[in-house]
Amino acid sequence: MTTPVLLTLAATLLACALLVLGLHSYAGGRSQRAALLERLSASGEPEPAGRRRRFRTLDRRLRRTALGRRIELKLATTGLDLTPGEFFAYMTAAVAALWLVAAALLAPFFGPVAGLTGLWSANAFLNWQRARRTERFINQLPDLARILANATQAGLALRTAIGIAAEELDAPAGEELGRVTHRLALGHSIEESLGELADRLPSRELSVLVSTLVLSARAGGAIVGSLRNLTVTLEQRKETRREVRTQLSxxxxxxxxxxxxxxxxxxxxxxxxxxxxxxMTGGFIGQVAVLVALGLFALGFVAIRRLSKIEV
Known part of the structure; x- marks a missing residue:
């Protein structure tokens, strides 16, 4: 073979070797990026351990959309052990089942109505789960304030006191404080970490506790006395909320x-x-009458819920 032919073959083999190495590096980088995205969600926390996750491909694609981010934010406030992809898949299956059952048992017109009701029910379930988790967290606030006061009085730093409270308290307070401890370990400030906790579980009691802790950490002061007084106040508000809930049951x-x-x-x-x-639903007038009736039932439900909602 002549010299140009040998040089051409050598260059071709070198290009093929570089191409294989490049493809291998590209595939390895994509797998590492996918693993990193699975570990780190939008909230900056590791994926919950435990059972094997389903619908991983759907979950990865859904997290890139605005709908997926909203679902992920709501799931983070409910404490449910579900990924956005799992919740979306289960919700879609439930809506389809409701559509088919309503169309078979009642009339085809009620299929879309049942489907829309299923979508509303899924969102209402998340809101109810969030309110329930917030209520349970509020009931644990007196114990949380007491633990923080005792730990601070013993001379421990606020960061250490929060870590002790995360270990001592049951869910949901223990889980939420564990997230705060995780963010503090990553270098976030106390104000930012506690502020995210208040945004996740909004309530007046938690806002007061967070404001007390943030002001004490920023400006100093008698944090032990403040927490002691806050513990008594939270106990009284807890009893008041229980009485109001009983009266409105x-x-x-x-x-x-x-x-x-x-x-x-x-x-x-x-x-x-x-x-x-x-x-009845075969004509336009019958369909309008059914929709008006359903709207009146929904309006009555919303009106009663609004009138019976008393903020304590």
């Missing part, structure tokens, strides 16, 4: 019974006169 049950009364009426009509709902 009957009104709350009435609000939730109204939609079921409407659904029961539809099932009764269809049982007494088979095919009546299909004939």
């Amino acid at each position: 009957q009104v709350t049950v009435t609000a939730y019974l109204m939609p079921f009364i409407g659904l029961g009426s539809l099932l009764m009509v269809d049982a007494m006169m088979p095919g009546a709902l299909a004939r």
Whole structure:
């Protein structure tokens, strides 16, 4: 072979070797990036350990969208052991099932109505879970303030006191304070970490406690006396909230019974006169009448919930 041919072959082999190395490095970089994205969510926290996660591909694609980020933010405030992809898949399956069941049992017109109701119910479930978790956290605030006061009185720093409270308290306070401790270990300030906790579980009691801790950490002062007084106040507010919730329990049950009364009426009509709902929703006037009736039931539910909502 001549010299130009040998040089050409050598250059070709070198280019192929570099191409293989480049593809190998590119594939390794993509796998490392995917693993990093799985470990670090938008909130900067590691993925929860435990069971094997499902719908990983859907979860990765969903997190890149605005809808996925909103779902992830809501799930972070509920404490549910679900990823955005899992919640979206389960919600889609439930909506499809409700659509098919309503269309089969009642009439085809009620399929989309049941689907929209399923979407609203999924969002309402997240809001209810968040309110329930916030309520449980508020009930633990007196114990949290007491532990912080005792630890501070013993001469420990506020960061160390928060870590002790995270180990001593049960969920959800222990889990939430564990997140705060994790962010403090990563170098975030106390004000930023506690402020994120107050945004995640909004309540007046937690806002007062966070303000007390932040001001004490920033300007100093008698933090032990402040926490002692705050503990007594939180205990009194806890009892007041329990009394108010007991007084309004009957009104709350009435609000939730109204939609079921409407659904029961539809099932009764269809049982007494088979095919009546299909004939009623077969025309435009019947569809409008059904939608107006459903809207009135929804309006009654919202009105009762608004009137019975008392901020303490």
